Amino acid sequence: SAVISQKPSRDICQRGTSLTIQCQVDSQVTMMFWYRQQPGQSLTLIATANQGSEATYESGFVIDKFPISRPNLTFSTLTVSNMSPEDSSIYLCSVVGTGGSGANVLTFGAGSRLTVL
Amino acid sequence: GESVGLHLPTLSVQEGDNSIINCAYSNSASDYFIWYKQESGKGPQFIIDIRSNMDKRQGQRVTVLLNKTVKHLSLQIAATQPGDSAVYFCAETPYGNKLVFGAGTILRVKS
Numbered sequence: 001s002a003v004i005s006q007k008p009s010r011d012i013c014q015r016g017t018s019l020t021i022q023c024q025v026d027s028q029v030t031m032m033f034w035y036r037q038q039p040g041q042s043l044t045l046i047a048t049a050n051q052g053s054e055a056t057y058e059s060g061f062v063i064d065k066f067p068i069s070r071p072n073l074t075f076s077t078l079t080v081s082n083m084s085p086e087d088s089s090i091y092l093c094s095v096v097g098t099g100g101s102g103a104n105v106l107t108f109g110a111g112s113r114l115t116v117l
Numbered sequence: 118g119e120s121v122g123l124h125l126p127t128l129s130v131q132e133g134d135n136s137i138i139n140c141a142y143s144n145s146a147s148d149y150f151i152w153y154k155q156e157s158g159k160g161p162q163f164i165i166d167i168r169s170n171m172d173k174r175q176g177q178r179v180t181v182l183l184n185k186t187v188k189h190l191s192l193q194i195a196a197t198q199p200g201d202s203a204v205y206f207c208a209e210t211p212y213g214n215k216l217v218f219g220a221g222t223i224l225r226v227k228s
Contacts, residue, residue, distance in 0.1 A: 004160075031214060040125060042206060043161070043218040092160050096214055101168045103149035104214045108160030 001097040002027050004109035012115045018081045021112045023093030028073035030096075033106065034066070037090040046091075049076045083116045090114075125204060127223040136194040136226075140207030140219045143188065147209035150183060151216065152192045155204045164192070164205075194224075202226045 003026040013019050023032065034046040046066055047055040055068040069077045080087050090113045094106040130136045142150065148169050153161035167174040167181045167190075174181050180193040190207050207219040 001163075033215070042221050043216075045215055045217075048215070094160075097163070101149060101166045101171075101174065103151060103166045103168070103210065105151060105163045105166060106161075106214075106216055107163070110158070110160050 001107045002029065002095050004093055004095065004107060006093055006109040006112050008112055009110065010113040010115075012117060013083050014117060015084055017083055018079055019083065019114060020077050020079045021091050021093075021114075023076045023078070023109060025074045025095055030073070032070065032076045033094045034068065034076075034078045035092040035094060035108075037092060037111070039088065043092065046078070080114065083114070085116045088114060088116045125221045125223050127225060129225045129227060130197050132197060132199060132226050132228050134197055136192075136197045136201070136224060138192045138194075138205050138222045138224065140190040140192075140222075141188055142190055142207065142209045142219065144209055144211035144217070145185070145188070147211045147217075149210045150181070150190050151208045151210070152179075152181060152190075153206045153208060153218075154201075155206065155221075157203075161206060197224075197226050199226045199228055 005024045007022045032049045035043040037043045045058050046061045047057045049055045049068045049070040051070045051073050067079045090111040092111045093109045096104045097107040151166040152164040155161045165176045165181050167183050178195045182191045204221050206221045208216040
């Protein structure tokens with residue numbers, strides 16, 4: 001399965017600033033997914049990033065707050081804009097792999113843990 | 118490393134015992150159901166999946182059971198080991214490639 005590298009692995013940010021998270025995959029993939037994992041919670045899909053088109057955002061997430069770039073088939077960035085303490089989370093990049101039953105199983109990066117003060 | 122499951126339900130088992138982790142899912146249209154394991158400081162890792170037309174599937178030391186009547190999924194881990202300590206998430210695929218994750222359960226293995 002694909003190997004995913006995320007940067008930064010963790011950061012402490014000041015309220016009102018923005019931070020861009022990078023996701024690099026070792027193979028070309030059509031779709032990349034960005035998830036958020038708030039403290040003590042499960043994973044929630046933010047958006048799907050396709051190369052050559054605008055990202056598709058899930059309900060509750062907007063482009064102005066979480067702009068996404070997808071310049072090629074191996075790379076994507078997620079920016080968390082105008083951060084507040086409520087944005088403190090782990091942000092995870094994922095791509096489609098293959099599961100034992102034929103499911104399109106997602107492979108995840110290690111995540112980027114952001115703490116907003 | 119930091120825990121990702123500070124507020125999640127916890128299952129504590131003795132090393133060598135079997136573990137059963139349960140999950141209730143919400144969408145009858147899901148084609149696949151998947152179990153993930155998340156260790157501290159890491160992203161979720163695929164364990165096993167099951168298609169909606171099956172009710173049981175076995176892997177190495179793990180078995181997934183699907184009860185569509187009551188929308189219930191379980192993960193059984195045989196002879197639980199300390200390395201099995203992690204947060205376990207179920208996920209379903211109601212919308213193609215998008216995964217919808219369940220709440221998660223912390224598994225603690227006592228030596």
